[in-house]
Amino acid sequence: MNKxxxxxxxxxxxxxxxxxxxxxxxxxxxxxxxxxxxxxNWARIHFIENEGMAFGLSYGGVAGKYLLSIFRIFMVSGLLYVLYKLYKADESLGFIASFSLIIAGAIGNIIDSAFYGLIFSESKFHGDIATMFPPEGGYAPFLQGKVVDMFYFPMVQSTWPDWMPVVGGEDFLFFRPVFNVADSAITVGVVLILIFYRRFFKSPSKKTDPTMTTETAEN
Incomplete structure (x- = not known):
């Protein structure tokens, strides 16, 4: 496949x-x-929703939700432009693929925020299961939908030692955040860029000019 x-x-x-x-x-x-x-026991599908930030984080209020959604739309537009420039500049396939993962993840969560409130009924805690295209309409207006998260990996559950300041005696859980495929794509894309940064941006080796070699030999 080409780029x-x-x-x-x-x-x-x-x-x-x-x-x-x-x-x-x-x-x-x-x-x-x-x-x-x-x-x-340490790998679960656990359904929760959040206001639109990665790994279950939220930004409070209706106004905050609108600002967050608009910011993310502008951000993705900017990332798409950068991706286009990278493609035109013939950057490495690995870097372009990693950047594409980040963009795909961002778009995935924007879709939730933009449209899920319009097309789904509300999901209530341990209540009725949501329906798609309910007769009474969705649970929120445009750009006010909630992002669906489901991956939960509580791999380590313990208690902080009593001697530790602030958190001593409190429960410790790793990994606490609940996330989705879009979050994973963003994370993988960023990690790949950080790990292989030098390889992605490695300057091409200088090719020897046969003419210059001949001239050097003659001198």
């Missing part, structure tokens, strides 16, 4: 997987419920 095909393939594949899983969770699992993945 253009890689860009479109990554973005489309991430969006399909992300949205398919979110729609399934939203319409099949009560809010706050879930199940273990492959019977593992």
């Amino acid at each position: 253009k095909q890689v860009i479109f393939s990554i973005i489309i594949l991430v969006l399909i997987i992300d949205q398919a899983l979110k729609i399934y969770v939203k319409t099949h699992i009560p809010y706050g419920d879930g199940f273990n993945i492959l019977g593992l």
Whole structure:
């Protein structure tokens, strides 16, 4: 595949997987419920929603939600422009692929914020399962939808030692955040860029000019 095909393939594949899983969770699992993945206690599908930031973080209020959604739309527009410039500059395939993952993840969560409030009924804690295109309409206006999260990996559960300041005696849980495919795509893209930064931006080795070699030999 050429670079253009890689860009479109990554973005489309991430969006399909992300949205398919979110729609399934939203319409099949009560809010706050879930199940273990492959019977593992430390790997769960656990349905929650957040106001639009990664890993369950939120930015308060209706106005804050609008600001966050608008900011993310502008941010993705800027990232798409940068990706176009990277493609035209013939940057390395690895860097372009990593950048495409970040953009795909950002778009995935924007879709939730923009449209989920319009097309789904509200998910209530341990209540009725949400329906798609309810007769009474959705639970929120445009750009006020909540992002669906479902991956939860409480791998280490313990208690902080009493002698530790501030957190001593309190419960310790790793990994606490609940996230989705879009969050994962953003994280993987950023990590790949950080790990392989030198390789992605490695300057091409200078090729020896045969003419200059001949002239040097003659001198």
